[in-house]
Amino acid sequence: MNEALKLEVGQHILEVGAGSGWHACTIAEIVAPSGTPRSEWGHIYTIEIVQELADFARRNIMRVGYGDRVTIIAGDGSLGFPEKAPYDRILVTAAAPEIPEPLVEQLKVNGILLIPVGGTSFFQSLMRITKLQDGKLKRENLGGVAFVPLRGKYGFKV
Amino acid sequence: MEGNDWERLVQNLIRERILRSPEIIRAFRKVPREKFIPENVKVHACVDTPLPIGHGQTISAPHNTVNAVLGETWLL
Numbered sequence: 001m002n003e004a005l006k007l008e009v010g011q012h013i014l015e016v017g018a019g020s021g022w023h024a025c026t027i028a029e030i031v032a033p034s035g036t037p038r039s040e041w042g043h044i045y046t047i048e049i050v051q052e053l054a055d056f057a058r059r060n061i062m063r064v065g066y067g068d069r070v071t072i073i074a075g076d077g078s079l080g081f082p083e084k085a086p087y088d089r090i091l092v093t094a095a096a097p098e099i100p101e102p103l104v105e106q107l108k109v110n111g112i113l114l115i116p117v118g119g120t121s122f123f124q125s126l127m128r129i130t131k132l133q134d135g136k137l138k139r140e141n142l143g144g145v146a147f148v149p150l151r152g153k154y155g156f157k158v
Numbered sequence: 159m160e161g162n163d164w165e166r167l168v169q170n171l172i173r174e175r176i177l178r179s180p181e182i183i184r185a186f187r188k189v190p191r192e193k194f195i196p197e198n199v200k201v202h203a204c205v206d207t208p209l210p211i212g213h214g215q216t217i218s219a220p221h222n223t224v225n226a227v228l229g230e231t232w233l234l
Contacts, residue, residue: 007181019211020194021194026182029188030182052212052213148215
């Protein structure tokens with residue numbers, strides 16, 4: 001089988017929805033593996049809309065020693081994080097009503113956005129969006145998934 | 159003890175062919191889920207199920223992280 005995100009060492013990554021910080025650290029271990037030179041490391045920025053969870057994730061990330069490869073930001077991830085754009089990969093760990101335009105804008109050419117799109121009733125389609133050379137988007141439906149609803153400007157109004 | 163339980167879960171995911179890529183297997187071994195969850199649910203850290211982390215949010219079940227987030231396979 002394929003790997004939807006096609007992660008590689010050195011990539012610059014944005015995650016929307018940090019939660020506990022576990023995904024971000026797992027991904028960090030792939031794009032910035034322990035034991036490889038820091039000059040080859042990628043970095044992952046992860047945004048969390050719930051302030052308390054952002055604090056929780058930050059403590060976890062620091063405690064396990066990934067603070068040098070993972071940066072946590074408290075804020076509205078549906079807007080992306082333009083300060084560090086563009087990204088090789090953007091993944092969204094919550095379901096959106098549709099694909100947020102800012103995330104597409106913050107993607108590099110040949111970059112991949114992985115995002116569950118659909119309703120709030122815990123059944124959505126996992127979409128893989130690839131930004132092509134001419135700026136057009138290739139859209140692939142990778143199948144059914146169940147995620148919590150995305151909040152924020154481009155999320156669900158809850 | 160917890161380390162052994164996590165290794166058992168990783169081996170189960172490999173056996174079930176959910177975990178396949180060496181890079182993701184390595185990352186899973188390096189970053190055990192138990193270090194990211196609140197004390198009150200820590201006893202379930204090595205069970206392949208989502209767990210509450212407060213504020214209505216959950217930490218994913220390990221197989222789901224592989225499937226959907228790391229996207230090693232799309233077969234749910």
